[in-house]
Amino acid sequence: DTGVSQDPRHKITKRGQNVTFRCDPISEHNRLYWYRQTLGQGPEFLTYFQNEAQLEKSRLLSDRFSAERPKGSFSTLEIQRTEQGDSAMYLCASSLASTTEAFFGQGTRLTVV
Amino acid sequence: QQQVKQSPQSLIVQKGGISIINCAYENTAFDYFPWYQQFPGKGPALLIAIRPDVSEKKEGRFTISFNKSAKQFSLHIMDSQPGDSATYFCAATQGGSEKLVFGKGTKLTVNP
Numbered sequence: 001d002t003g004v005s006q007d008p009r010h011k012i013t014k015r016g017q018n019v020t021f022r023c024d025p026i027s028e029h030n031r032l033y034w035y036r037q038t039l040g041q042g043p044e045f046l047t048y049f050q051n052e053a054q055l056e057k058s059r060l061l062s063d064r065f066s067a068e069r070p071k072g073s074f075s076t077l078e079i080q081r082t083e084q085g086d087s088a089m090y091l092c093a094s095s096l097a098s099t100t101e102a103f104f105g106q107g108t109r110l111t112v113v
Numbered sequence: 114q115q116q117v118k119q120s121p122q123s124l125i126v127q128k129g130g131i132s133i134i135n136c137a138y139e140n141t142a143f144d145y146f147p148w149y150q151q152f153p154g155k156g157p158a159l160l161i162a163i164r165p166d167v168s169e170k171k172e173g174r175f176t177i178s179f180n181k182s183a184k185q186f187s188l189h190i191m192d193s194q195p196g197d198s199a200t201y202f203c204a205a206t207q208g209g210s211e212k213l214v215f216g217k218g219t220k221l222t223v224n225p
Binding site: 004006031033035040041042043044045048050055056058091093095100101102103104105106107 | 119145147149154155156157158159162202204206211212213214215216217218
């Protein structure tokens with residue numbers, strides 16, 4: 001499968017716990033994005049990387065959220081001290097720097113109970 | 114502040130009919146307008162996209178119409194099929210800012 005891969009697909013966690021999601025972009029894509037999608041809404045931008053550099057962060061990305069892309073390949077998104085409001089679908093997308101065409105993974109659905 | 118407004122929220126069309134979804138934007142710096150299709154439990158899939166230097170782009174049964182002066186663009190699905198039943202999102206972005214700004218989505222149902 002040469003598409004964007006996200007793991008896990010589903011995560012149920014108790015409030016206050018930390019969670020980490022992984023995204024593997026399309027192999028030749030140097031840009032990687034994280035979005036959050038709540039029920040009945042469009043995806044909302046969280047952050048993006050070009051290679052290993054994190055170039056933009058949304059104000060939606062509170063201090064409890066951190067994203068990394070250590071070697072410019074896969075990325076992780078960590079949420080510390082999860083809250084019920086963090087329940088959402090977390091989407092990863094990737095693209096080439098030379099194009100604006102972004103391709104999305106299937107997402108990680110987080111449920112905080 | 115919602116930068117991309119999408120309508121209708123839901124749409125029911127008979128098989129073979131034309132589905133039309135509309136979007137309006139505020140930021141005149143936007144220069145790339147994609148449409149995404151999303152099935153339940155899946156991530157959005159890029160369907161078709163347009164830049165403001167053209168007024169229309171057609172790919173198969175899908176057409177984007179773009180009106181720069183009105184700051185509006187729309188998706189037309191010709192000969193709609195039950196397999197087209199999904200949620201459609203319009204989006205926009207501007208050169209130099211890599212984030213996509215999405216509309217709230219339109220849930221399309223195509224009845225057999």
